[in-house]
Amino acid sequence: MEWSHKQSLVLITGLVILIFICGCTSAPEYQSARSPSAGYGSPGYLEKISFGDVIEMIEDDPEYLALNGSRLCQVTGSGVDLSGNATSWMLGFCNENGNQLLVCDMHGWRQMKWAGVLPDDEIDLSQIVSPEELYARAAGPLAAAMKASGVEEGNLSLSGREYTVTLISDGKLNMLYFDAFTGEEVSST
Numbered sequence: 247m248e249w250s251h252k253q254s255l256v257l258i259t260g261l262v263i264l265i266f267i268c269g270c271t272s273a274p275e276y277q278s279a280r281s282p283s284a285g286y287g288s289p290g291y292l293e294k295i296s297f298g299d300v301i302e303m304i305e306d307d308p309e310y311l312a313l314n315g316s317r318l319c320q321v322t323g324s325g326v327d328l329s330g331n332a333t334s335w336m337l338g339f340c341n342e343n344g345n346q347l348l349v350c351d352m353h354g355w356r357q358m359k360w361a362g363v364l365p366d367d368e369i370d371l372s373q374i375v376s377p378e379e380l381y382a383r384a385a386g387p388l389a390a391a392m393k394a395s396g397v398e399e400g401n402l403s404l405s406g407r408e409y410t411v412t413l414i415s416d417g418k419l420n421m422l423y424f425d426a427f428t429g430e431e432v433s434s435t
Contacts, residue, residue, distance in 0.1 A: 294331035297323065297377040300350050304337075316341040317368040323377060323402040326411075328389060330381035332402070338364040367406040375429040377402055380409055383429040387422065391434065395420050408432065 316339035325333030334351035338360065345360040380402075381388060391413055392398060400413040409424040423432040 294325070294327060294329075294333060295335065295350060296329075296331050297321070297335060300335045300337075301371065303350070303355070304348070316346065318371070319345075319364045319366065319368060319405075321369060321377075321402075321404040325399045326377070326381070326402045327399045328381060328385065328392065330376070330378035332377075333399075340364050340366075340368075365405045369404060369406075369426075374404070374426040375409075377404075377409075380424055380429045384422075384424060384431060387431055387434075391420055391422055 320338035323332035395413040413420040
């Protein structure tokens with residue numbers, strides 16, 4: 247099977263997220279660690295978090311206002327279920343001083359410098375369909391693809407004008423592409 251540039255990018259992004267989630271790599275220059283709920287190990291902590299909650303935390307935290315002047319260039323959700331909630335969210339910010347990643351998961355926030363490449367296009371959150379809204383609008387195709395793949399969750403990537411949902415099962419890759427502005431399915435593989 248010949249891999250397209252888009253499929254390679256999604257697969258690499260998914261692998262990077264998996265490495266961060268597993269803790270198999272050290273994250274250089276942690277600048278903060280915030281819990282998205284009442285505190286580390288607090289009872290009732292939800293394993294999944296919505297993208298909307300992540301954005302609210304960023305907007306409400308003055309420490310993240312230091313990213314002012316940065317452009318949001320990539321959003322990736324890992325372990326995204328049919329509600330659009332994820333086990334972790336990674337936001338890639340670009341600016342002239344270098345790239346930054348913000349990762350929110352069950353352990354809280356981590357902000358780190360990122361020497362890797364991020365897409366050039368800025369993501370304007372006021373112009374796109376949110377991940378939760380995307381999953382609500384595309385519930386039928388997503389549920390059918392997940393059932394056919396035998397999975398209950400997948401990975402979501404937003405870059406430029408397109409969402410990519412990646413489902414991996416038994417070594418098989420199933421990808422669905424959606425317009426980030428309308429939520430309409432563009433294609434699938």
